[in-house]
Amino acid sequence: MMSLIFSFVQIDAGHDDDRRRIIEAAYRCLSEPHRGPIRMSVILRTAGVSSRAFYRHFRSKDDLFLALLRQGADDIAARVDRVAAEAVGSPADQLAAWIGEVFDLMVDPRQRMQMSVIDSEEVRTAQGYRELREQSHAGRERSLTEILRRGRADGSFPLADPDHDAVAISALVSRIMTSVTSDDLQAVKQAQSRLLDFALRAVGAVSRG
Structure with missing residues (x-):
């Protein structure tokens, strides 16, 4: 037996x-x-x-390509979920850490390769890609929404509209990730800093400088 x-x-x-x-x-x-x-x-x-x-x-090649997207989305969600779960520092610190985790993906060679594959035209044509992509964005935004809610609750993000602001910040992250050359570390850091400053101002927080 x-x-x-x-x-x-x-x-x-x-x-x-x-x-x-x-x-x-x-x-x-x-x-x-x-x-x-x-x-x-x-x-x-x-x-x-x-x-x-x-x-x-x-079931098919499309199913395989969707598995690539699902794996990549799960990896990102796990990293940013950890930031929200650990809740280190103030909500502003957590927002900075959340943005930092996503931008770290841009300078990691393996993660950068995976993201370029997931965003390639061939993978994007897989049936069901758009719906799964939307789900992956929602999974990434879940932890960001929680951080913004904490800031709203303790008064540090007085202008925050957590559900809508999380979508807006996440969309900006996606746009920057496709427009900034990942090999230019200085440009990546500058984009990260500008995004954080924008996000803090948008929710009514004082800029961290």
């Missing part, structure tokens, strides 16, 4: 490993220069798995 259970554990572990390798191969193939849509055969060859293994985890 124990050997049978152990066999099932090994099978599950193998399946999970196949899924991880497929996702990593998709990132690798999509991030490298290529002409036209990436063929599934190329991704599977890079991953070293069979089409049968692929269909154990994904």
Whole structure:
């Protein structure tokens, strides 16, 4: 009986490993220069798995691409959720930390590669992409809304409209992330500082300078 259970554990572990390798191969193939849509055969060859293994985890190539977006969104949400959960310092400190976490993604080579893949034209054409993208933004904004509510409650953000301001600040973050060259660290830091100053003024807080 124990050997049978152990066999099932090994099978599950193998399946999970196949899924991880497929996702990593998709990132690798999509991030490298290529002409036209990436063929599934190329991704599977890079991953070293069979089409049968692929269909154990994904219904289609679109489903795989949505998994890339979901993984990236979950990673970002986990980082900013941690900022809200730890609640270190004042709401202004937490807002600065939230913005800082997102901007840190821009200077991390692996995260930058993942974001460029997720925002690529090929992935954006996946059926269901727009709806999942909206969900991912909502997931990212959840923690920001909580921080703004704290500032509104303690009087440090007297002009805050948490639900609407979180959407506006998040939208500005997305725009900056696509317009600032991530290799220019000074430009990234300046954009981060300007955004924080704008956000603090928008909610009625005194600028941190």
